[in-house]
Amino acid sequence: MKKTIKISGRSSKEEIENRQRLLELLKNTPIPDNEILNNMGVYLTRNAVSRILFMHEIYRKILDVSGMIAEFxxxxxxxxSLFESFRALYEPYNYNRKIIGFDTFEGFLSVDLEKDKGFSKAGDYSVTEGYEKYLMQIMDYHERDNPISHIKKYELIKGDAPTELKKYLSENPETIFALIYLDMDVYRPTKDCLEAISGHITKGSVIVFDELNFHLFPGETLALKEVWGLDKYRIYRSAHSPLAGYIVIE
Ligand SMILES: C[S@@+](CC[C@H](N)C(=O)[O-])C[C@H]1O[C@@H](n2cnc3c(N)ncnc32)[C@H](O)[C@@H]1O
Structure with missing residues (x-):
């Protein structure tokens, strides 16, 4: 039995039970091994499909913007993983569209009791031990499956994101970000990362916040409010996500 890790959810009891049934169906799939990967759509929930559509929507916005992609x-x-696939589909020869992911891989380091309202605690949203090594194998698979596979075009950086980001930028001052995906949920690292990316974004860069205007995780909105204010840029929303919002730098 796998360990359960604490995450916040808003699903009803019926939704949870219904998904549990789907999970059992997946675990007992009669689909032969050689057909499973190409039939994952059988098991995608509406939420999972929405996420894919949203990621696709924002990826399309950076096709003519120079720079790399970073997820915090x-x-x-x-x-x-989705960004790897979209890069292969839309710009298979753009070996300069590096994808970089920052995470502690140990969940929240701390939460600010005032700004994050104490809905979560340190350690929430952790992953299983050594998961980053497993994820590297997945990313390697995608690179091997797609053009220019001899050039590694992704990086996973473990640690406190703002600390690691500042280090990365001092070692690579030429960095331009075309797409920034902020999804650490909490205030302090979001604010510090937003401050650190200034000077590394350009007109057309897209900055996405996974949770805006959301009382369970107020931290990302407060970070945006303090760094740029809420009225400096238009905050777009997508039909595919009730919580996310994004800014296109103009
Ligand atoms: C909601 S999860 C991200 C979900 C993911 N973006 C997705 O869509 O599946 C929040 C993540 O932020 C990470 N995180 C929180 N605080 C962090 C920090 N200070 N530095 C790096 N990562 C952090 C957590 O470890 C966790 O993996």
């Missing part, structure tokens, strides 16, 4: 708050790495 990777967890199991589904977004990084």
């Amino acid at each position: 708050g990777v967890r199991w790495g589904q977004n990084l």
Whole structure:
């Protein structure tokens, strides 16, 4: 039996039970091994499909913007994996579109009792031991399956994201970000990362916040409010996500 890790959810009891049935169906799939990977759509929930559509929507916005993609708050790495596939589909020869993921891989380091309202605690949203090594194998698979596979075009950086980001930027001052995906949920690292990326974004860069205007995780909105204010840029929303919001730098 796998360990359960604490995450916040808003699903009803019926939704949870229904998903449990789907999970059992997946675990007992009669689909032969050689057909499973190409039939994962059988098991995708509406939420999972929405996430894919949202990631696709934002990826399309950076196709003509120079720069790399960074996600802050990777967890199991589904977004990084999707970005790998979108890069292969839309710009297979753009070996300069590096994808970089920052995470502690140990969950929240701390929460600010005032700004994050204490809905979570340190250690929430951790992953299983050594997961980052497993995720690297998944990312390696995607690179091998796609053009220019001899050039590694992704990086996973473990540790406190703002600390690691500042280090990365001092070692690579030429960095331009075309897409920033902020999904650490909590205030302090989001604010510090937002401050650190200034000077490394350009007109057309897209900055996504996974949770805006959301009382269970107020931290990302407070970080945005303090660093840029809420009225400096238009905050777009997507039909595929009730919580996420994004800014296109103009
Ligand atoms: C909600 S999860 C990310 C989910 C992921 N983006 C997705 O869509 O599946 C939040 C992540 O932020 C990470 N995180 C929180 N605080 C962090 C910090 N100070 N530095 C790096 N990562 C952090 C946690 O470890 C966790 O994996």
